[in-house]
Amino acid sequence: MKKLLLLACLALPCTAYAQSVTFTTEDYAPFNYREGKEIKGATVEQVEKVMAAIGVDYTIEIMPWARAFTLARTAPMTCVFATAHNGARDPLFKWVEPLLIDRNILITRKGSGVTASNLDEAKKYTVGTQREDYTETILKEKGFAKLDVASDFNATLRKLLGGRIDMMPISELYFEKLKVDQPVEIVTVLSSQPMGIACEKNFPADLLARMQAALDKLIADGDQKQIFLKYGMNLSE
Helix, strand or coil, X not given: CXXXXXXXXXXXXXXXXXXXXXXXXXXXXXXXXXXXXXXXXXXXXXXXXXXXXXXXXXXXXXXXXXXHHHHHHHCCCXXXXXXXXXXXXXHHCEEEEEEEEEEEEEEEECCCCCCCCCHHHHCCCCEEEECCCHHHHHHHHCCCCCEEEECCXXXXXXXXXXXXXXXXXXXXXXHHHHHHHCCEEEEEEEEEEEEEEEEXXXXXXXXXXXXXXXXXXXXXXXXXXXXXXXXXXXXXX
């Protein structure tokens, strides 16, 4: 667990909170990941900057996505990121966004022989994803029946590279880095959506508004773009 005590409230007007904000996320480099004892990533840095700007204590924990998602739905003062904001999830949380606007693509390993020019053709293949990940919902909504559900992203990727599944959904931004190190290639586009911070429904409205204002400034100042460039991703592509 990573915990930072922030002192910005000494200089800025702030509402006092009895407890800090708990952020949950998964191991999904380069967006959010653990390097030794440090939690890093392009979305982690945005969360850190947002919370530093408003001067509120917080913790960030990495765990399997299903647990991270469930905690943000049920535990007070808890938020999960980076979470796809779609119609099904909209009423479940309060939102701060966007940490990014991303397309999700279906990929396969090179040499697999898997080809599909559209989603209907892709449905004949076995597609892997993670339990409670938004891509599981998207795949089901789009009529994919041959699903292999794992506990986390890395388990799904191992299955793909090992030939145990035919395809998997992945962030297009992450794919640009993954293809440098792994023998993977694009099959077709699955979806496009904003990714944000999703907070438990009783999360304080004033605190949510301050977080959103801080993120808006991060974007307007160009800091969000610079963070992604730091991690080898160009949002303008």
